[in-house]
Amino acid sequence: MQVDPIHQFQIHNMVPVIDLGGRQIAFTNSALFMMIIVFGVSALMIGASAPRAVVPGRLQSIAELSYEFVANTVRSSAGTEGMKFFPFVFTLFMFVLFANLIGLIPYSFTVTSQIIITAALALTVFLVVVGYGFWRNGLHFLNLFVPKGVPKAILPAIVIIEVLSFVSRPVSHSVRLFANMLAGHITLQVFAGFIIMLAGAGILGWFGAVLPFAMVVALTALELLVAFLQAYVFAILTCIYLNDAIHPGH
Amino acid sequence: MDPTAAKYIGAGIACIGMGGAGVGVGIIFGNYLAAALRNPSAAQGQFGNLIFGFAITEALGIFSLLIALLLLFGL
Numbered sequence: 001m002q003v004d005p006i007h008q009f010q011i012h013n014m015v016p017v018i019d020l021g022g023r024q025i026a027f028t029n030s031a032l033f034m035m036i037i038v039f040g041v042s043a044l045m046i047g048a049s050a051p052r053a054v055v056p057g058r059l060q061s062i063a064e065l066s067y068e069f070v071a072n073t074v075r076s077s078a079g080t081e082g083m084k085f086f087p088f089v090f091t092l093f094m095f096v097l098f099a100n101l102i103g104l105i106p107y108s109f110t111v112t113s114q115i116i117i118t119a120a121l122a123l124t125v126f127l128v129v130v131g132y133g134f135w136r137n138g139l140h141f142l143n144l145f146v147p148k149g150v151p152k153a154i155l156p157a158i159v160i161i162e163v164l165s166f167v168s169r170p171v172s173h174s175v176r177l178f179a180n181m182l183a184g185h186i187t188l189q190v191f192a193g194f195i196i197m198l199a200g201a202g203i204l205g206w207f208g209a210v211l212p213f214a215m216v217v218a219l220t221a222l223e224l225l226v227a228f229l230q231a232y233v234f235a236i237l238t239c240i241y242l243n244d245a246i247h248p249g250h
Numbered sequence: 251m252d253p254t255a256a257k258y259i260g261a262g263i264a265c266i267g268m269g270g271a272g273v274g275v276g277i278i279f280g281n282y283l284a285a286a287l288r289n290p291s292a293a294q295g296q297f298g299n300l301i302f303g304f305a306i307t308e309a310l311g312i313f314s315l316l317i318a319l320l321l322l323f324g325l
Contacts, residue, residue, distance in 0.1 A: 006323055077298055172309040179312040182319070233305040236298055 005189040009113055009182070030117070033109045037098040045094070066094065070235060077239040078246060085242050088128070092121060093235035100181065100227030104220065112230075113181040115174065122174035125238050133245035144248040173237055180230050184223045191216045257321050264318040271311025278303050 011028045018025040048059030056064055070090045074082050096112060103110025111117055133141040145162040146155070194212035198205040282300045286293035 073298065076295075172306075172313075175316060176305060176309050176312055179316050179319075180308075183312075183315055229301075233301055236301055237305060240302060 005186045005193070008109075008185060008189060011114070029109045030111055030114060033099070033102065033111050034117075037095060037102060037111065040098050040102070041094045066090075073232075073236055074239050077236060078243040081246050082239060082242055085128075085239075089235050089238050089242075092125070092238055093231055096121070096177065096234050097228065097231035100231055101224075103181065103185070104223055104227060110181050110185055112177055113185060115178045118174040118178040119170070121177075121234075122170040125173065125241060126170040129241045129245045132242070133248060136245065137248050141245070141248050144244055169241065173234070173241075177230050177234055180226055184219075184226055188216060188219055188223065191219060261318040261321040264314050264321060267314030267317075268311040271307055271314070274307040274310070275304060278307060 011030050013026050013028055014032055015027045044059065045063055048057075049063045051057070051060065053060060067090070070093050071083070071086060074086050074089050078085065099111040102108055103113065133144070137143075145159050145166065147158060147162070150158050191212045195209045195216065198209040198212065201208075278300065282293075282296070285296075
């Protein structure tokens, strides 16, 4: 039996496509899961913290912990001035975290395994950094590309490298999240396919199938770690890029 | 050479690049652990730097994986 590891990333329409004068409006499984994520985050942050208990319950603890966690990250890597971007970073973190975690549930859809979605998120961060950098610092923002204390002779080369590394930021920012999710889910699928193949081979295969099954369990635990880590990496890189916009002088 | 065979060979060669990223990530976490054992009180403050270095290093390996995936499924 063959298992297609790419099948899980296919986007299909949940309802028939509506045609509005040449423009097609579709509601896909990707859109459905994004709505589930937004609903889930809202339920956690608004619903669970609504009682405002002095001694928090379980859900309120999760909400408060995630708030404190992201707030500390923003404060330590973008400074107190970066705290005005806290809602932005927190929204990104919670969206990516929920997308990654919901994607781990079997038969669900991982929104962050679509490059278009991570690219949209990363480009938003990039445009915010560039826009806020120029708005706040004016042309001093370009100091970002001219490090202090570099000998005059190699300065042009350094400037070119700095500009290139700045421009490639949205690429690496989006591809990191996308490729991690994609590779992790393909690996899970391939090992799950081994179970089916071995189990189909007869009674001896059943015993052999225990090995890939144990591997799938271990990989799922690893993916849980990766899901959280990549959301954190996405948030902390956003903070570091915002820090460049706030303090461009290195 | 058969184009399909060349595609699969190319994807395999592209994955070699991930070995370098593996070495780099190992160096980062190994050095962090060594430093954290010497001075555990300072370890917590460097966790952000650890993750940042890990992310930057990992991105390079991910790029080579991306080339492999593009060869296999994209082009």
